[in-house]
Amino acid sequence: MSVARDRVGTVHLVGGGPGDPGLITVLGRRLLDEADVVIADRLGPRSLLDELDPGVLVIDVGKLPGHHPVPQDEINALLVEHARAGRRVVRLKGGDPYVLGRGGEEAAYCRSNGIPVEVIPGVTSAISVPAAAGIPVTHRGVANGFTVVTGHELLPSLPGGSDHTVLLLMGISGLAASAAMLAEGPRGGDCPVAIIEDGYGPNQRVTFGSLATIAGLAAERGVRSPAVVVVGDVVTLSPLHPRYRNQLASDEPRSGRLIPEPSRKALS
Missing domain, CATH: 3.40.1010.10 (Tetrapyrrole methylase, N-terminal domain)
Structure with a gap:
């Protein structure tokens, strides 16, 4: 040419x-x-x-x-x-x-x-891919900050607990080590986690778990890149998360729908 x-x-x-x-x-x-x-x-x-x-x-x-x-x-x-x-x-x-x-x-x-x-x-996929699953990286009263990382070297120095969202990019191969390291800190093993594969793509899929369980669940489901891992309480705001569904099934009053439905079908 x-x-x-x-x-x-x-x-x-x-x-x-x-x-x-x-x-x-x-x-x-x-x-x-x-x-x-x-x-x-x-x-x-x-x-x-x-x-x-x-x-x-x-x-x-x-x-x-x-x-x-x-x-x-x-x-x-x-x-x-x-x-x-x-x-x-x-x-x-x-x-x-x-x-x-x-x-x-x-x-x-x-x-x-x-x-x-x-x-x-x-x-950036760090923010948009969680949004595809209905997860905001910040939310008033839940999380007022977030950190984007690619490896587990910096995880021990991250601020906050489950109220500070952690976004792992290119983190599937090292997921077990990263989850274990975060669980040892103030977040603890019960901290909610979501993995969104192929965000906005035809094979979008979401896997929910906790820092203690997510590595095993990902291995069972054959989770693959490209994927974004979301760690923090904001995960439970997804309309796909079991806790969100349980709240909808109850008669507890809510202040209104704050999280839009995902634009594509996702499997939980």
């Missing part, structure tokens, strides 16, 4: 959201339609690639857990190579480019090589 231009091209790091094509921003979608080259991750809105002009070059650099066929330094080099050729490059990412997406590394590499780069925010 060649594009004849007298000036250097551009790079846009576009956050595509959690995967549903309707959750990309208007600006992100427009830039995707205008692109000459799209360098795409695995967890972005892949169905939008099928709608691109046939002349658009699509380069798949998707990663699987433990398998990165295109190393990060090669991705960086691709961005610069095509922009230097005068092309409009879109780096299509899942979620938000600056939330555990290496967007900062890619932007810095482009700028250090004289390439204009702009970051288009996206809907």
Whole structure:
């Protein structure tokens, strides 16, 4: 592919959201339609690639857990190579480019090589995927803060107890260790946990448990990535959670429906 231009091209790091094509921003979608080259991750809105002009070059650099066929330094080099050729490059990412997406590394590499780069925010899976199961990461009187982490190294230093929501991204392989570590702290083994697989996707599924039980339940059900793990009292606010259902079955007065029903069927 060649594009004849007298000036250097551009790079846009576009956050595509959690995967549903309707959750990309208007600006992100427009830039995707205008692109000459799209360098795409695995967890972005892949169905939008099928709608691109046939002349658009699509380069798949998707990663699987433990398998990165295109190393990060090669991705960086691709961005610069095509922009230097005068092309409009879109780096299509899942979620938000600056939330555990290496967007900062890619932007810095482009700028250090004289390439204009702009970051288009996206809907991060850390917040949107719990919402797909009706779980708010904060809720008045239940949790007023949250922390997003990818590994268990920082878990002992996290603030609060079950009233401070913990969101584990890319945390399935280390789930048993993470749950045990959190259970040893102020949250305790009874702290509610939810795992949402394939949020907003066709195979969305929710598994509920506690810090003491979630690893075993996940193994029994064959939980797989991509998934977001939610730890904290906010889990019980999901309309899918047994405690929520029990409250609805009782005659206890409620102040009104605060949590919307999930937009897709989820299995609990």
